[in-house]
Amino acid sequence: MMTIKDYLKSCGVDERGLTVAETLVTAVKRISNVIKTASTGKAGSYNIYGEEQLALDILADKVIQEECKKNEYIGLIASEELPDEMKLSEGEYADYAICYDPLDGSSLVDVNLAVGTIFGVYEAKTFVGVKGNQQTGVLIAVYGPKTTIILTVKQGVKEFVMNIDGEFVMSNDDIKIEEGKMFAPGNLRAASERKDYMELVNYWCKEKYTLRYSGGMVPDINQILLKGKGIFSYPGYSEAPNGKLRLLFECAPMALLVTQAGGAASDGKIDILEKVVEKLDQRTPIYIGSKVEVERCCKALA
Numbered sequence: 001m002m003t004i005k006d007y008l009k010s011c012g013v014d015e016r017g018l019t020v021a022e023t024l025v026t027a028v029k030r031i032s033n034v035i036k037t038a039s040t041g042k043a044g045s046y047n048i049y050g051e052e053q054l055a056l057d058i059l060a061d062k063v064i065q066e067e068c069k070k071n072e073y074i075g076l077i078a079s080e081e082l083p084d085e086m087k088l089s090e091g092e093y094a095d096y097a098i099c100y101d102p103l104d105g106s107s108l109v110d111v112n113l114a115v116g117t118i119f120g121v122y123e124a125k126t127f128v129g130v131k132g133n134q135q136t137g138v139l140i141a142v143y144g145p146k147t148t149i150i151l152t153v154k155q156g157v158k159e160f161v162m163n164i165d166g167e168f169v170m171s172n173d174d175i176k177i178e179e180g181k182m183f184a185p186g187n188l189r190a191a192s193e194r195k196d197y198m199e200l201v202n203y204w205c206k207e208k209y210t211l212r213y214s215g216g217m218v219p220d221i222n223q224i225l226l227k228g229k230g231i232f233s234y235p236g237y238s239e240a241p242n243g244k245l246r247l248l249f250e251c252a253p254m255a256l257l258v259t260q261a262g263g264a265a266s267d268g269k270i271d272i273l274e275k276v277v278e279k280l281d282q283r284t285p286i287y288i289g290s291k292v293e294v295e296r297c298c299k300a301l302a
């Protein structure tokens with residue numbers, strides 16, 4: 001059974017890159033354990049988005065920081081839970097920059113639903129000014145009945161499952177997104193004031209699309225990747241003109257995975273991977289999944 005290291009070596013990833021992947025996988029293993037045992041109470045603090053942080057958010061962020069600080073090739077990190085990017089090293093080899101959402105949808109742990117971690121990997125000295133298509137790789141973890149990792153180094157998309165020994169072995173070597181009637185309509189509250197969104201959701205309903213929405217972006221898009229079809233939408237509206245999801249930490253990494261699997265991702269006008277990160281906390285509307293469905297969203301919602 002192919003391990004993550006075997007696969008990355010087969011893609012030509014060098015020794016430095018292999019250690020970066022190992023760092024992220026170690027963090028995932030630790031977070032997977034933490035979720036099962038730690039308290040899910042509130043941390044009594046707030047992130048820069050004004051969202052109350054849960055003890056798990058802080059714990060997951062701490063785990064990732066600890067692991068990244070051990071790797072001399074990681075010079076910069078940025079976390080959805082931290083106020084700004086953080087330089088870890090000025091070393092001449094510290095070329096890697098890791099941005100991450102340590103535990104996306106953490107409040108879902110309270111009701112025992114799946115959550116995830118999102119890592120975007122760049123070779124950069126700051127995240128300001130990057131575009132999603134400059135990511136050299138993306139790795140997401142899905143903490144569900146199984147702990148799985150889906151990753152790309154821009155040579156397609158592969159899934160690995162954590163086995164009884166805590167090792168990740170390849171479980172899907174050909175993730176492809178085609179077309180199909182499945183939808184994950186986020187921010188439905190926007191339909192109350194946006195006629196265009198109400199009409200689009202009505203279209204999906206009238207056409208008997210299967211509804212698959214959990215409230216967790218990672219498991220919801222993981223489902224589109226593994227089922228090979230579907231659309232996840234999260235538009236803006238008067239209270240949040242650019243929606244809720246973050247370009248750097250959530251949308252750009254997920255866009256690279258889905259695009260690499262043959263799907264698409266747009267903000268309604270331009271490809272998510274072409275959007276410049278002007279601010280680390282920048283939000284963006286996102287329509288991501290099967291190409292035809294993304295085009296449908298762009299036509300209906302632009």
Ligand code: P6P
Binds near residue numbers: 105106187215216244
């Ligand atoms: P809503 C979770 O809090 C999250 O950031 C994403 O994982 C998810 O897609 C979205 O918010 C859910 O938002 O408006 O449905 O609660």
